[in-house]
Amino acid sequence: MNFNWFKLASPPAFYTLAGRLIPILWGLTIILLVTGLYWGFFETVSQLGGNNPQKEYYRIIFIHVPSAWMSMWLYFVMVVWAAIGLIFNTRLSFMMANAIAPTGAIFTFLALWTGAFWGRPSWGTYWDWDPRLTSELVLFFMYIGYMALHSAIDDVRRADRASALLAIVGLVMVPVIFWSINCPDPNQCAALHQRSNLTKIDSDILFAMLTMTFAFWAYSFAATFIRLRTIILHRDADSVWVRELFTNGGR
Amino acid sequence: MKPRQQRLIFIGLAIIGIGAASTLAITALNSNISYFFSPSQVLANEAPQDHVFRLGGLVTTGTLIRQPESLTVHFDVTDNAKTVKVVYTGILPDLFSEGKGVVTKGKLGADGVFYAEEVLAKHDEEYVPPEVASTLKTAHAEGVTHSNPPSPPAGANN
Numbered sequence: 101m102n103f104n105w106f107k108l109a110s111p112p113a114f115y116t117l118a119g120r121l122i123p124i125l126w127g128l129t130i131i132l133l134v135t136g137l138y139w140g141f142f143e144t145v146s147q148l149g150g151n152n153p154q155k156e157y158y159r160i161i162f163i164h165v166p167s168a169w170m171s172m173w174l175y176f177v178m179v180v181w182a183a184i185g186l187i188f189n190t191r192l193s194f195m196m197a198n199a200i201a202p203t204g205a206i207f208t209f210l211a212l213w214t215g216a217f218w219g220r221p222s223w224g225t226y227w228d229w230d231p232r233l234t235s236e237l238v239l240f241f242m243y244i245g246y247m248a249l250h251s252a253i254d255d256v257r258r259a260d261r262a263s264a265l266l267a268i269v270g271l272v273m274v275p276v277i278f279w280s281i282n283c284p285d286p287n288q289c290a291a292l293h294q295r296s297n298l299t300k301i302d303s304d305i306l307f308a309m310l311t312m313t314f315a316f317w318a319y320s321f322a323a324t325f326i327r328l329r330t331i332i333l334h335r336d337a338d339s340v341w342v343r344e345l346f347t348n349g350g351r
Numbered sequence: 352m353k354p355r356q357q358r359l360i361f362i363g364l365a366i367i368g369i370g371a372a373s374t375l376a377i378t379a380l381n382s383n384i385s386y387f388f389s390p391s392q393v394l395a396n397e398a399p400q401d402h403v404f405r406l407g408g409l410v411t412t413g414t415l416i417r418q419p420e421s422l423t424v425h426f427d428v429t430d431n432a433k434t435v436k437v438v439y440t441g442i443l444p445d446l447f448s449e450g451k452g453v454v455t456k457g458k459l460g461a462d463g464v465f466y467a468e469e470v471l472a473k474h475d476e477e478y479v480p481p482e483v484a485s486t487l488k489t490a491h492a493e494g495v496t497h498s499n500p501p502s503p504p505a506g507a508n509n
Binding site: 145147148149150151152153154155158161183186187188189221222223224225228229230231265268269271272275276279291292294295296297300301302305 | 366373377451470477480482
């Protein structure tokens with residue numbers, strides 16, 4: 101097999117590939133979403149036990165935890181593309197980072213928003229300046245800052261480089277968010293937010309939660325590729341291949 | 352040296368620098384964060400005087416008293432070493448109960464009683480049905496599973 105991966109770094113080639121992948125990703129998203137939600141609503145207990153006697157409202161974790169995971173994961177992926185763009189000067193990498201940012205920001209917002217609604221009945225407050233909550237809020241501002249900086253600079257190539265640097269600096273938040281509740285000694289990190297431990301979760305709850313995570317993951321790919329195709333068309337608007345695409349009634 | 356290699360080194364150094372910064376930040380978070388004070392710290396006068404601060408620990412079993420005809424409640428907060436009395440007027444959160452974790456915000460009175468303005472309930476990371484939870488507990492009691500049973504108050508950083 102002698103497949104040249106670098107061909108995919110050219111916007112026209114990737115434009116076509118992304119167009120083919122999007123329907124598959126949408127299908128995957130819907131299947132996983134329906135499975136995850138069905139399992140989360142009908143195959144899990146309606147009342148938790150032990151030191152965590154939450155009632156029906158615990159089911160928000162099927163949205164909350166996957167969005168929080170995606171918010172951190174997408175930031176990491178965004179920084180990887182931004183760094184590749186800076187090092188190799190590949191246009192498509194910057195576009196990829198650009199396309200990921202809004203989806204990441206949406207998931208961060210969703211994690212904060214669902215967390216607030218869940219926190220009111222279980223903790224007794226919508227918001228508290230707990231280390232976990234605060235660091236997740238800062239991550240949201242990093243996404244907003246990245247997008248704001250990019251749109252504030254008119255020259256696209258300068259905007260790409262400047263916002264990529266900002267994104268790399270913001271990477272500091274990802275491990276901080278993770279360890280804000282998962283520090284090695286539980287007595288050392290005082291927080292309102294509970295620690296995370298997948299081994300202490302009932303298998304049905306875990307199944308629904310992981311299925312929802314993969315659904316959000318597939319959605320992230322689909323949404324990013326749609327946005328990426330728009331960005332490619334926008335930036336290559338003057339090129340021959342885009343003109344041909346439209347004169348041929350392209351797909 | 353090619354410009355691409357220079358950029359690679361530059362980005363690599365930047366990421367190493369950020370890694371170092373985040374390690375330092377996490378270390379600082381672990382050792383200094385005073386999101387709340389434990390009863391031991393409060394009794395050792397480590398908590399600010401005449402200022403609002405958070406007190407965290409476990410609600411001592413058997414100390415919850417509800418004043419009749421009012422929303423005022425009295426309870427003790429402990430870190431299994433020291434205990435502070437707390438008074439609060441208001442609605443308690445759903446997960447608040449004796450023996451469970453709690454974070455309260457308020458001021459320490461001259462009489463040594465903590466006057467709370469806000470009471471938040473803490474819970475642990477176990478997401479299991481009630482019957483599984485009870486078997487887990489007996490397993491803990493028999494010492495079958497690892498770790499220290501009645502989960503320690505997260506605020507007991509001595």
